[in-house]
Amino acid sequence: MPLRGYTVSNPINILTEDQIERIHCATLEILETTGVVIQHKKALEVLEGAGCKIDHKKQLVRFPSYLVEECLRRCPSSFTIKARESKCDLRFGGRTLYFMPWGGMDMVDLNTGARILTTTQDETEAVIVIDALDEIHTHYGAYFNYQGVPPMMSMPVKTAIGLKNSSKVQSGVCGFDWEIWQIKMAQATNQELIGALTGSPPLTWGEAVIEAVFRYTKVKFPIFPTSGQAWGGSSPATIAGSLALNNAELMSVLVLTQVLNPGNRFVAADYSQPLGMRTGQALLGAVENALAGMAFAQMWRHYRIPVSLAANSSDSKVPDYQCASEKAINTVTQCLAGPNLFLSAGAVYDELTWSPVVLVMDAEIYGMVARVFNGIEVTDETLAVDLIEEVGPIPGHYLDKAHTRKWWKKEQFIPVLADRLSHAEWVKAGSKNIVDRAKERVQQILSTHKPTPLPKDQEKAIDEILEEATAYYRQKGML
Amino acid sequence: MAAEVLEKLRQAILDYDAEGAARWANKAVEEKVDPIEAVNALTEAIRVVGDGFGKGELWLPDLVGAATAMKSAMPIIEKEILRTGKKRETLGNVVLGTVYGDIHDIGKNMVGSLLTANGFTVYDVGINITAAEFVEAVKKYQPDILAMSALMQMTAYEQVTVVEALKKEGIRDRVKIMVGGGAITQQFADMIGADGYEPSAPGAVSLAKKLMGIM
Numbered sequence: 001m002p003l004r005g006y007t008v009s010n011p012i013n014i015l016t017e018d019q020i021e022r023i024h025c026a027t028l029e030i031l032e033t034t035g036v037v038i039q040h041k042k043a044l045e046v047l048e049g050a051g052c053k054i055d056h057k058k059q060l061v062r063f064p065s066y067l068v069e070e071c072l073r074r075c076p077s078s079f080t081i082k083a084r085e086s087k088c089d090l091r092f093g094g095r096t097l098y099f100m101p102w103g104g105m106d107m108v109d110l111n112t113g114a115r116i117l118t119t120t121q122d123e124t125e126a127v128i129v130i131d132a133l134d135e136i137h138t139h140y141g142a143y144f145n146y147q148g149v150p151p152m153m154s155m156p157v158k159t160a161i162g163l164k165n166s167s168k169v170q171s172g173v174c175g176f177d178w179e180i181w182q183i184k185m186a187q188a189t190n191q192e193l194i195g196a197l198t199g200s201p202p203l204t205w206g207e208a209v210i211e212a213v214f215r216y217t218k219v220k221f222p223i224f225p226t227s228g229q230a231w232g233g234s235s236p237a238t239i240a241g242s243l244a245l246n247n248a249e250l251m252s253v254l255v256l257t258q259v260l261n262p263g264n265r266f267v268a269a270d271y272s273q274p275l276g277m278r279t280g281q282a283l284l285g286a287v288e289n290a291l292a293g294m295a296f297a298q299m300w301r302h303y304r305i306p307v308s309l310a311a312n313s314s315d316s317k318v319p320d321y322q323c324a325s326e327k328a329i330n331t332v333t334q335c336l337a338g339p340n341l342f343l344s345a346g347a348v349y350d351e352l353t354w355s356p357v358v359l360v361m362d363a364e365i366y367g368m369v370a371r372v373f374n375g376i377e378v379t380d381e382t383l384a385v386d387l388i389e390e391v392g393p394i395p396g397h398y399l400d401k402a403h404t405r406k407w408w409k410k411e412q413f414i415p416v417l418a419d420r421l422s423h424a425e426w427v428k429a430g431s432k433n434i435v436d437r438a439k440e441r442v443q444q445i446l447s448t449h450k451p452t453p454l455p456k457d458q459e460k461a462i463d464e465i466l467e468e469a470t471a472y473y474r475q476k477g478m479l
Numbered sequence: 480m481a482a483e484v485l486e487k488l489r490q491a492i493l494d495y496d497a498e499g500a501a502r503w504a505n506k507a508v509e510e511k512v513d514p515i516e517a518v519n520a521l522t523e524a525i526r527v528v529g530d531g532f533g534k535g536e537l538w539l540p541d542l543v544g545a546a547t548a549m550k551s552a553m554p555i556i557e558k559e560i561l562r563t564g565k566k567r568e569t570l571g572n573v574v575l576g577t578v579y580g581d582i583h584d585i586g587k588n589m590v591g592s593l594l595t596a597n598g599f600t601v602y603d604v605g606i607n608i609t610a611a612e613f614v615e616a617v618k619k620y621q622p623d624i625l626a627m628s629a630l631m632q633m634t635a636y637e638q639v640t641v642v643e644a645l646k647k648e649g650i651r652d653r654v655k656i657m658v659g660g661g662a663i664t665q666q667f668a669d670m671i672g673a674d675g676y677e678p679s680a681p682g683a684v685s686l687a688k689k690l691m692g693i694m
Contacts, residue, residue, distance in 0.1 A: 151636040277538040
């Protein structure tokens with residue numbers, strides 16, 4: 001039985017049929033007329049064989065519309081991703097929604113916002129918290145840098161820590177041949193990885209990323225490409241134009257995937273944001289992400305291909321009012337549009353800082369959002385007309401009724417962290433704020449939660465793969 | 480006539496008009512306008528835009544638009560400077576590029592625009608630049624500053640390779656190295672032995688000036 005995640009019934013549509021058609025046609029026109037640069041010789045040959053027009057000198061691929069539409073149909077609309085314990089398998093597609101942390105470069109100092117270079121112990125603890133939370137279904141670890149670990153080894157080490165300390169499906173990261181070790185580690189532990197790719201908009205895929213497509217499709221792992229436009233910088237300043245460009249970039253790699261392995265599992269991931277026109281940094285907390293994300297989810301639901309949205313970070317540097325409001329607004333709106341995956345729990349500032357304390361607070365937001373998904377049940381029993389007749393006006397009340405005992409917990413979400421005490425009780429309890437309580441919750445998880453350990457031989461196999469990777473990079477002069 | 484050409488040149492930058500800037504640069508050469516005065520007109524105009532940006536009245540698209548207009552006029556005027564053997568004033572020469580493995584160029588272009596707007600001469604060597612290519616550019620342009628950009632945390636490490644290559648060639652100390660981009664931290668910059676670090680594009684100008692001992 002896979003993890004069931006949340007169910008988003010009746011997702012909200014933000015685009016009209018007419019708008020969907022126009023964005024789709026614009027996407028096809030971009031692919032057919034402007035084309036996409038794919039910096040990989042073998043990929044160009046493969047795509048040429050499939051019917052694309054190639055300018056080999058410019059490495060430019062123009063995609064005929066029939067091929068794009070054929071490949072869209074080849075992608076499965078739902079599929080399973082295998083975890084090391086079957087209870088953690090994921091079943092993508094339909095109305096299922098999963099939540100996922102996407103990590104941050106460094107740990108954030110919760111008071112000052114300072115960036116703290118982490119240790120492998122910090123990563124291990126973060127993964128244990130991820131493993132413990134029911135609201136989190138899959139992950140990408142927490143940090144990208146560890147004291148004492150050579151930079152080239154940080155990603156393989158991150159994957160190893162993730163696999164050893166959680167049964168939840170993990171995402172890989174491509175580049176510098178890292179996917180070689182990640183694939184090996186996943187295979188050694190009898191599970192699959194989500195094959196994440198990062199694009200270089202506008203309309204360009206780098207060599208290392210495309211090499212990863214070959215490696216992932218060879219072992220038939222699901223592909224998870226994010227393109228990551230910054231509107232007004234690497235894509236048009238308009239949401240509609242950025243949607244079309246984003247679609248074109250994802251579909252170019254989708255075609256390659258489906259030509260290499262028809263039916264390869266594919267999750268279309270949005271990672272686009274407005275460009276901050278003062279600093280030049282992408283604005284992950286911007287409210288426009290809600291609009292674009294909702295539209296993106298609707299487009300890919302229309303294609304019947306699983307879709308991921310990713311605007312659950314903030315532009316604030318500390319977990320304050322700005323951070324929480326940006327995250328909550330984007331989470332509520334985008335999740336109601338029916339994505340199958342939503343990133344990135346635990347993030348504070350952009351994808352640069354992260355904290356397990358924020359992760360547990362995000363998990364509470366997901367619980368609240370899930371309550372909204374569940375909607376309002378309208379039946380004779382919930383309308384309770386008979387009960388209203390029975391209780392009547394004051395001094396009648398509902399507190400002692402069986403109906404209340406049966407229904408209130410179904411109707412009310414009970415928060416773990418949010419403060420609902422009276423003022424006097426709150427003072428008596430130490431006048432703590434939510435961050436204080438979240439810190440305590442993290443400590444409590446770390447002292448009680450024990451992830452299912454890997455069998456000894458598999459743990460050894462992972463260590464051997466790390467040694468092999470070290471030797472590989474050393475030989476290449478990269479360590 | 481010279482005054483009119485210079486005014487048109489200045490206005491083309493203020494109008495973010497790349498085509499007009501090139502046209503009036505050619506006209507300036509044709510009319511034998513002093514190329515140093517032409518450069519000064521361009522620099523003055525872009526400084527106006529830079530100041531507007533600094534005050535928060537103008538935004539990145541304005542700044543980069545003006546820098547692009549300037550970029551289209553500059554080679555024409557520079558050729559004339561070279562021909563006449565005159566000398567152009569600059570705050571400093573900067574070689575700028577995105578490291579190998581990284582093909583992002585927006586951040587780099589912003590930094591280039593801002594440095595140009597503030598009186599630096601920028602040699603933008605492009606994206607996906609290998610350590611060997613950076614070494615070559617340092618030898619060729621003899622810059623005061625080498626500015627490297629990496630958007631992605633993974634490619635930030637490539638900057639280590641560049642610094643090592645410069646050391647190997649014995650030219651590390653000839654340039655000040657500044658690194659930047661969202662993925663980089665002061666700690667990282669210290670680790671690779673960079674002379675300066677700045678996470679955002681606008682701050683790159685003050686950093687460059689500091690490295691040049693101007694402020």
